[in-house]
Amino acid sequence: MTTTTNKPSTGAPGDGPDIADRSLLTGSLPRYFAPALLAGVAAVVAGLLFVSGSFGLPLFAIGTVVAYTVLITLASARVENGRKAKDRLVTTVVYTCFGLAMVPLLSLLWTVLSMGIERLDGYFLSVSMSGVTPTMDAGGVYHAIVGTIAITLFASLISIPIGLMTAIYLVEYGRGRLKKAITFFVDVMTGIPSIVAGLFVVALWMMFFGPGNTNGAAGAVALSVLMIPVVVRSSEEMLQLVPTQLREASYALGVPKWLTIVKVVLPTAIAGITTGIMLAIARVIGETAPLVLTAGSSAVAINWDLFNGQMMSLPVFIYSQVRMGDAINYERAWAAALTLILIVMLLFFVARLVSRFFAPKLGR
Amino acid sequence: MAKRIDVSGLNVYYGDFLAVEDVSMTIEPRAVTAFIGSSGCGKSTFLRTLNRMHEVAPNARVDGKVMLDDLDIYAPEVDPVAVRREIGMVFQQPNPFPTMSIYDNVIAGSKLNNQRMSKSNADDIVERALRDANLWDEVKDRLAKPGSGLSGGQQQRLCIARAVAVQPEVLLMDEPCSALDPISTLAIEDLIASLKENYTICIVTHNMQQAARVSDQTAFFNLAGTGQPGRLIEMGETNKIFTKPDKKETENYITGRFG
Amino acid sequence: MTTTDSSTTPRAPKGKRRIGDVVFGNTARGSGILILAILAGVAAFLIIQSFDALSANTANFLTTTEWDANTDADEEPAFGVAALAFGTVLAAALALVIATPIAVGIALFIAYYAPRRLASLLGYIVDLLAAIPSVVYGLWGIGYLVQELTPFYQWLSDYLGWIPLFAGPISTTGRTMMSAGIVLAVMILPIITAISRDVFLQVPRGHREAALALGATRWEMIRMAVLPFGRPGVIGGAMLGLGRALGETMAVAMILSPALIISPHLLQSGNQTIAAHIALQYPEATGHGVSALIAAGLVLFAITLVVNMAARYVVARRKEFSE
Numbered sequence: 001m002t003t004t005t006n007k008p009s010t011g012a013p014g015d016g017p018d019i020a021d022r023s024l025l026t027g028s029l030p031r032y033f034a035p036a037l038l039a040g041v042a043a044v045v046a047g048l049l050f051v052s053g054s055f056g057l058p059l060f061a062i063g064t065v066v067a068y069t070v071l072i073t074l075a076s077a078r079v080e081n082g083r084k085a086k087d088r089l090v091t092t093v094v095y096t097c098f099g100l101a102m103v104p105l106l107s108l109l110w111t112v113l114s115m116g117i118e119r120l121d122g123y124f125l126s127v128s129m130s131g132v133t134p135t136m137d138a139g140g141v142y143h144a145i146v147g148t149i150a151i152t153l154f155a156s157l158i159s160i161p162i163g164l165m166t167a168i169y170l171v172e173y174g175r176g177r178l179k180k181a182i183t184f185f186v187d188v189m190t191g192i193p194s195i196v197a198g199l200f201v202v203a204l205w206m207m208f209f210g211p212g213n214t215n216g217a218a219g220a221v222a223l224s225v226l227m228i229p230v231v232v233r234s235s236e237e238m239l240q241l242v243p244t245q246l247r248e249a250s251y252a253l254g255v256p257k258w259l260t261i262v263k264v265v266l267p268t269a270i271a272g273i274t275t276g277i278m279l280a281i282a283r284v285i286g287e288t289a290p291l292v293l294t295a296g297s298s299a300v301a302i303n304w305d306l307f308n309g310q311m312m313s314l315p316v317f318i319y320s321q322v323r324m325g326d327a328i329n330y331e332r333a334w335a336a337a338l339t340l341i342l343i344v345m346l347l348f349f350v351a352r353l354v355s356r357f358f359a360p361k362l363g364r
Numbered sequence: 365m366a367k368r369i370d371v372s373g374l375n376v377y378y379g380d381f382l383a384v385e386d387v388s389m390t391i392e393p394r395a396v397t398a399f400i401g402s403s404g405c406g407k408s409t410f411l412r413t414l415n416r417m418h419e420v421a422p423n424a425r426v427d428g429k430v431m432l433d434d435l436d437i438y439a440p441e442v443d444p445v446a447v448r449r450e451i452g453m454v455f456q457q458p459n460p461f462p463t464m465s466i467y468d469n470v471i472a473g474s475k476l477n478n479q480r481m482s483k484s485n486a487d488d489i490v491e492r493a494l495r496d497a498n499l500w501d502e503v504k505d506r507l508a509k510p511g512s513g514l515s516g517g518q519q520q521r522l523c524i525a526r527a528v529a530v531q532p533e534v535l536l537m538d539e540p541c542s543a544l545d546p547i548s549t550l551a552i553e554d555l556i557a558s559l560k561e562n563y564t565i566c567i568v569t570h571n572m573q574q575a576a577r578v579s580d581q582t583a584f585f586n587l588a589g590t591g592q593p594g595r596l597i598e599m600g601e602t603n604k605i606f607t608k609p610d611k612k613e614t615e616n617y618i619t620g621r622f623g
Numbered sequence: 624m625t626t627t628d629s630s631t632t633p634r635a636p637k638g639k640r641r642i643g644d645v646v647f648g649n650t651a652r653g654s655g656i657l658i659l660a661i662l663a664g665v666a667a668f669l670i671i672q673s674f675d676a677l678s679a680n681t682a683n684f685l686t687t688t689e690w691d692a693n694t695d696a697d698e699e700p701a702f703g704v705a706a707l708a709f710g711t712v713l714a715a716a717l718a719l720v721i722a723t724p725i726a727v728g729i730a731l732f733i734a735y736y737a738p739r740r741l742a743s744l745l746g747y748i749v750d751l752l753a754a755i756p757s758v759v760y761g762l763w764g765i766g767y768l769v770q771e772l773t774p775f776y777q778w779l780s781d782y783l784g785w786i787p788l789f790a791g792p793i794s795t796t797g798r799t800m801m802s803a804g805i806v807l808a809v810m811i812l813p814i815i816t817a818i819s820r821d822v823f824l825q826v827p828r829g830h831r832e833a834a835l836a837l838g839a840t841r842w843e844m845i846r847m848a849v850l851p852f853g854r855p856g857v858i859g860g861a862m863l864g865l866g867r868a869l870g871e872t873m874a875v876a877m878i879l880s881p882a883l884i885i886s887p888h889l890l891q892s893g894n895q896t897i898a899a900h901i902a903l904q905y906p907e908a909t910g911h912g913v914s915a916l917i918a919a920g921l922v923l924f925a926i927t928l929v930v931n932m933a934a935r936y937v938v939a940r941r942k943e944f945s946e
Contacts, residue, residue: 028441028443058771058775080443083445083476083477083840083843084443084445084840086840086842087840087841087842087843090841090842090845091736091841091842093728094728094731094732094736095732095736096728097724097725097727097728097729097731097732098728098729098732098736098737098745100725100728101725101726101729101812101816104809105748105752107763107767107768108755108759108760108763108809111763111766111767112759112762112763115766115767161654162654162657162658163654164654165650165651165653165654165655166651166654166655166657166658168651169651169652169654169655170655172651173648173651173652174652174655178652178655178656179655181659182655182656182658182659185658185659185662186658187931187935188662188928188931188932189658189661189662190931191866191870191927191928191930191931192665192870192924192927193869193870193871193872193898193920193923193924193927194870194872195870195872195898195901195902195920195923196665196669196870196920196923196924196927197665198901199669199901199916199917199920200664200665200668200669202672202905202913202917203668203669203671203672203917204664204668206672206913207668207671207672211913225661225665228658228661229658232658256641256643256644257644257647257648258641258643258644258646258647258648259643261647262647279754282754283754285756286754286755286756286757286758286759287756287757288756288757288758288872288873289872289873289876289898289901289902292902292905292906293901293902293905297906298906315756315758315873318758318759318762319758319761319873319876319877322761322762322765322766322877323877330766333762333766334762334766337758337759337762337763340756340758340759341755341756341759344754344755344756345751345754348750348751348754352747415836417832417835417836420832420835422738422739445838445839445840446838447838448835448836448837448838448839449837449838450838452836452837453832453836455829455832455833455836457829459827459829459830459832459833460833461830461833461834461847461848461851462830462851462852463851463852464851472834472837472847473837473838473839476837476838476839476843477838523833526833526837527836527837530837530838
């Protein structure tokens with residue numbers, strides 16, 4: 001027999017089916033059926049809604065999805081079989097879940113963008129609320145941006161060294177019960193509600209400086225409580241990715257351990273660590289609750305001094321404007337929200353770029 | 365049971381990359397056909413096209429014909445899910461479902477088509493499949509235990525039982541013994557010999573002694589060169605391939621001069 | 624313990640203790656210990672500062688619903704967290720019920736349905752959703768979503784009003800528990816999705832292929848191989864999401880029109896959560912007020928602690944199974 005033998009099939013039929021229908025030719029809906037049905041259903045639903053005069057996007061979407069789901073399942077059950085019908089039903093549900101999740105995201109981004117853009121301009125970014133009465137058509141967020149930058153920087157200044165050194169301890173030095181305890185309590189710390197972190201600083205400051213004493217530094221300490229565990233977790237993960245051979249190679253050259261960490265391990269992991277830190281900053285820069293309690297929510301003037309007087313920040317600005325509740329306040333809140341989202345997104349994308357372009361070439 | 369497979373002009377692609385080129389062969393029913401060849405020569409890829417498992421990978425596609433008796437399994441009106449039920453598969457790593465008991469593992473495939481199977485009917489299927497897989501005596505007292513508690517060789521036989529429980533026409537085995545110790549391997553080889561009375565069996569193996577021991581027909585695959593697609597070099601009676609192959613390439617491989 | 628002989632990584636050459644090694648190693652260890660100190664400090668300061676109000680409290684702290692803590696020196700404060708704890712759990716549970724099924728759906732979509740390119744893009748989007756500050760969610764909720772939801776609430780109460788949860792008359796402002804729950808659900812969706820997606824992707828290929836080779840459809844493959852394997856991960860993710868929802872302050876504080884009652888009517892205004900209560904009350908707190916709020920914070924801390932520990936436990940147990 002050669003490889004090209006192509007004997008005519010004997011055509012022997014398979015032995016009797018004893019479980020179910022054994023034909024391979026179970027009917028199947030053509031490939032174009034699903035998209036065609038979807039388009040058809042959408043058109044019909046839109047038509048019906050227009051005729052009844054109640055057209056609305058949500059109603060249209062819900063109607064289309066429900067009708068399509070029912071029809072595709074029925075069609076499949078009829079032409080194909082029950083199992084495939086179930087498969088198609090689940091597929092539709094999974095796609096719907098995805099669509100459903102996109103709705104709030106797009107809605108949120110679109111609303112913030114369209115509402116925020118109206119007031120977001122050079123003036124809004126460059127003036128404070130000093131001397132502006134709540135209903136006046138004036139004022140901006142400069143003081144809040146100043147506060148956000150100052151508080152976040154100070155929080156990072158506290159969190160990054162502590163977090164990074166702890167991660168180094170856990171990966172390079174730690175062992176036994178201390179390591180276990182730290183790992184466990186870092187987990188606990190990750191779960192601290194942000195308002196509790198704020199209360200902690202309130203309690204701390206009450207103890208040392210007396211009641212009612214709020215300033216930017218207090219806010220930064222509260223944010224640090226939230227930021228440290230995030231930095232520890234992400235840095236730890238990145239340090240663990242550094243291959244052991246790299247350390248061994250360094251030891252073999254007679255380099256002491258601490259220099260090995262500083263000169264070999266950290267540079268290898270630095271891209272990942274930077275990404276993690278930037279994501280941690282993006283996370284805390286939007287924290288509101290602890291700052292409401294600690295840095296104050298009524299500052300209107302520009303204040304660069306972390307240790308003296310209340311300090312406004314962007315998230316707290318949004319919150320306090322909403323609390324005032326007039327149309328002009330909402331306008332300011334939307335514009336501030338847009339500013340905040342832009343900052344967070346910037347951090348987010350820079351973080352991604354760092355991790356993409358500066359990732360160590362470990363040949364993974 | 366047991367059907368003939370006729371492959372003609374089969375090309376297998378991953379995206380734009382042609383992995384296996386122009387394979388034509390006939391796989392006889394109630395016989396064991398072994399696919400041998402060096403690593404990466406496309407024999408496993410080819411095997412996976414025989415029950416349309418290949419297309420599970422993203423961008424994977426196939427052109428050519430694979431006739432199961434007189435039906436092309438790549439014909440547009442054919443349902444790949446139904447094909448896989450007719451052509452069962454056993455993998456390199458034993459992979460019983462870790463969350464299921466031995467019993468549930470064996471019955472898993474049959475349940476798909478018959479949700480409300482009677483208990484006695486299910487018991488029959490399980491017992492018959494486990495007996496077919498030479499595993500019944502070893503596990504009959506612990507059918508409710510998880511399949512992951514068995515030894516590697518037992519797990520692989522459990523997977524074979526799971527595959528034969530749906531009574532396929534053809535059984536594909538992708539290096540079924542490469543993760544097993546010699547004793548377990550022997551047990552599987554004995555099992556293959558007994559299964560071929562009822563099934564068409566294709567086995568991919570790296571182990572040439574194994575191919576020589578278990579198969580009736582042997583197909584040798586090789587790469588035309590690095591980055592080139594794999595091809596079927598030669599196919600024929602196992603005896604002939606191992607003693608006096610037609611092609612020089614085959615002889616070199618068999619005698620261990622490369623690969 | 625010296626720093627040169629303790630390591631989980633390969634040992635550095637032994638010899639005389641280098642000053643650099645000693646300093647560096649001890650700084651690292653000190654940082655770790657500092658974290659323990661901070662956490663002990665959080666617990667200690669909260670307990671100490673809450674003691675003042677708790678000892679003056681004339682009502683049972685755990686079973687009282689009203690909050691009368693802003694008292695002058697000669698008055699007796701009477702406050703409790705019963706209504707607040709109920710509201711906290713209700714809001715978080717509501718968010719969880721809404722978010723979990725959708726999150727599992729999205730995770731399945733990303734892992735097994737979406738084309739690969741789209742899947743990695745979606746991964747980014749999910750992460751981005753998680754990075755949006757909660758105050759922006761709150762603003763979106765109060766400034767946009769509640770108006771859009773009111774007709775839907777009307778419809779719910781018209782047709783399903785016989786269920787106490789949806790009983791009317793609905794709040795005309797939409798500032799209800801339902802709205803808070805929906806916004807919280809959107810916020811915890813990315814957390815649950817991310818963790819579920821990760822465990823779904825960890826399902827060994829062998830198990831998925833085994834199911835397919837038996838002639839399973841995609842859904843049957845998921846039910847046979849993916850869901851049983853991923854279940855503990857999904858539960859763990861949902862509980863982490865629950866922890867986040869329990870502690871979330873701003874979204875609830877901005878959306879909910881609060882009342883210190885225990886009410887099951889999701890479409891009427893009322894109820895309040897601990898976190899939002901603290902944020903709203905703190906600026907006006909006098910007398911025992913701040914101390915009482917700290918006590919409430921302690922309760923919140925305890926609730927989230929329990930939930931988070933349970934989540935970690937479930938997730939860790941799954942890891943042991945899969946190894």
